[in-house]
Amino acid sequence: MNLKASLLPVMAAFLILPRIASAAFILDTGTPTGSGGPVVLNGSQWLAGEFSATAGETITSLSAYLDNTATTGAGSTFTFDIYSGTGFLNTRGVTPVFSAAATFSADGWNTTAVDWVPTTSGNYWLALQLPAASGRNPPAFDAPLETGAGTGTVPAIAFAYAGSSGQYTLSNADPVGLEVTAVPLPASAWLFASGLLASLGTAFRRRSAAHFTAPKHL
Numbered sequence: 001m002n003l004k005a006s007l008l009p010v011m012a013a014f015l016i017l018p019r020i021a022s023a024a025f026i027l028d029t030g031t032p033t034g035s036g037g038p039v040v041l042n043g044s045q046w047l048a049g050e051f052s053a054t055a056g057e058t059i060t061s062l063s064a065y066l067d068n069t070a071t072t073g074a075g076s077t078f079t080f081d082i083y084s085g086t087g088f089l090n091t092r093g094v095t096p097v098f099s100a101a102a103t104f105s106a107d108g109w110n111t112t113a114v115d116w117v118p119t120t121s122g123n124y125w126l127a128l129q130l131p132a133a134s135g136r137n138p139p140a141f142d143a144p145l146e147t148g149a150g151t152g153t154v155p156a157i158a159f160a161y162a163g164s165s166g167q168y169t170l171s172n173a174d175p176v177g178l179e180v181t182a183v184p185l186p187a188s189a190w191l192f193a194s195g196l197l198a199s200l201g202t203a204f205r206r207r208s209a210a211h212f213t214a215p216k217h218l
Contacts, residue, residue: 030152065177085123
């Protein structure tokens with residue numbers, strides 16, 4: 001076996017793997033312009049955007065572009081919920097596949113670091129939710145709108161909102177600012193590289209053994 005030739009796929013794999021491991025947006029609607037005025041995120045209205053994810057990639061952060069209101073300031077909390085795209089719309093009481101608490105820090109992008117790996121490839125929904133309104137001044141945020149549903153480097157597939165019933169309805173007229181960052185690192189990539197290294201090691205040992213145990217001619 002040609003040792004130099006066997007090294008080529010291994011070197012190629014390790015050149016590719018750092019690129020695979022680089023975090024990138026799988027949802028990026030862009031910074032909202034505020035065109036058309038904001039929509040309200042509160043205990044009786046939730047907002048969501050649809051995106052596509054691949055099984056095995058690690059989602060590392062979730063972001064929402066929000067402004068505070070007179071009743072809400074820094075330190076107020078909301079929730080990022082991720083739902084499977086199957087059965088999400090027009091259905092009450094759907095259970096999220098992942099949830100993360102988020103803290104509003106300032107007007108603009110508010111980001112929460114997460115560590116979640118989808119087990120199934122397909123479409124998902126990132127939802128911004130608040131607990132049901134209570135008291136005289138329930139928490140609320142303004143969510144500035146984009147100029148259209150197709151904005152950003154990785155536009156949302158669709159947008160939706162839910163009223164007090166918790167049932168989401170398609171509404172591409174309300175494109176809010178959302179981002180999802182992921183590291184697309186499927187286990188198969190590491191297995192591929194590991195397999196190549198194992199094959200290389202076996203070939204090297206066989207070659208060495210053949211070199212040192214060659215029969216002597218009398």
